[in-house]
Amino acid sequence: DTEVTQTPKHLVMGMTNKKSLKCEQHMGHRAMYWYKQKAKKPPELMFVYSYEKLSINESVPSRFSPECPNSSLLNLHLHALQPEDSALYLCASSQGFLAGELFFGEGSRLTVL
Amino acid sequence: GENVEQHPSTLSVQEGDSAVIKCTYSDSASNYFPWYKQELGKRPQLIIDIRSNVGEKKDQRIAVTLNKTAKHFSLHITETQPEDSAVYFCAASIEGGGADGLTFGKGTHLIIQP
Numbered sequence: 451d452t453e454v455t456q457t458p459k460h461l462v463m464g465m466t467n468k469k470s471l472k473c474e475q476h477m478g479h480r481a482m483y484w485y486k487q488k489a490k491k492p493p494e495l496m497f498v499y500s501y502e503k504l505s506i507n508e509s510v511p512s513r514f515s516p517e518c519p520n521s522s523l524l525n526l527h528l529h530a531l532q533p534e535d536s537a538l539y540l541c542a543s544s545q546g547f548l549a550g551e552l553f554f555g556e557g558s559r560l561t562v563l
Numbered sequence: 564g565e566n567v568e569q570h571p572s573t574l575s576v577q578e579g580d581s582a583v584i585k586c587t588y589s590d591s592a593s594n595y596f597p598w599y600k601q602e603l604g605k606r607p608q609l610i611i612d613i614r615s616n617v618g619e620k621k622d623q624r625i626a627v628t629l630n631k632t633a634k635h636f637s638l639h640i641t642e643t644q645p646e647d648s649a650v651y652f653c654a655a656s657i658e659g660g661g662a663d664g665l666t667f668g669k670g671t672h673l674i675i676q677p
Contacts, residue, residue, distance in 0.1 A: 483664070490650075490670070490672075491669070491670070492652050492667035492668065492669060492670055493607065493652075493667060495663070495664050495665070498664060506662070506663070506664065508663075540606065540607070546659060547659065548656060548657075548658065548659055548664045548665075549595075549658045549659040550658070551597070551609045551612070552597075552599075552607075552609065552665070554606040554607050554608070555606060556605070556606050557606060
């Protein structure tokens with residue numbers, strides 16, 4: 451299994467809602483990532499987990515809260531988002547921390563009304 | 564931190580011709596240079612990568628060259644086909660030792676004209 455799976459594929463939420471994005475991989479990778487991608491732009495790194503510990507937080511607003519329950523799962527909890535947070539949220543994993551190929555999921559397309 | 568410049572932003576070539584995309588980087592400590600392809604509505608996928616201990620790498624119709632002195636690297640696609648149409652991102656990082664992970668270029672939209 452060389453896939454990273456993300457749910458949901460699409461999410462529409464209001465600014466007062468609380469929702470979560472989920473990501474799963476079964477490749478035994480020890481590093482997992484959240485990226486944000488706006489249309490026609492490159493992915494922007496948000497968070498990196500290494501061995502289930504948060505290793506990098508790229509100054510992301512606290513309305514985004516990551517969680518790594520175990521080595522295969524990564525969540526992104528969303529609360530009080532703004533319309534400008536609408537984007538494609540990509541999860542990725544790699545065998546080593548900041549090393550080697552990144553395997554991306556298909557993404558969760560988020561729209562904030 | 565690292566800064567990666569990518570050119571051109573859009574490239575249109577006739578099917579069967581070659582395409583070249585160029586990137587420059589700023590941090591001489593960077594040692595890992597991957598290229599990702601992202602088709603419309605799909606995930607980015609690694610197509611080729613190169614590390615700083617080699618100058619060139621080939622995989623069928625795709626090749627990457629690296630000039631460490633000039634701090635630039637390029638993607639070459641020969642005999643282009645319609646399925647090569649996509650956005651291509653170059654990236655650079657200090658593999659395993661940097662604090663920020665991959666720094667991506669802004670992307671090149673490659674259009675293959677039939």
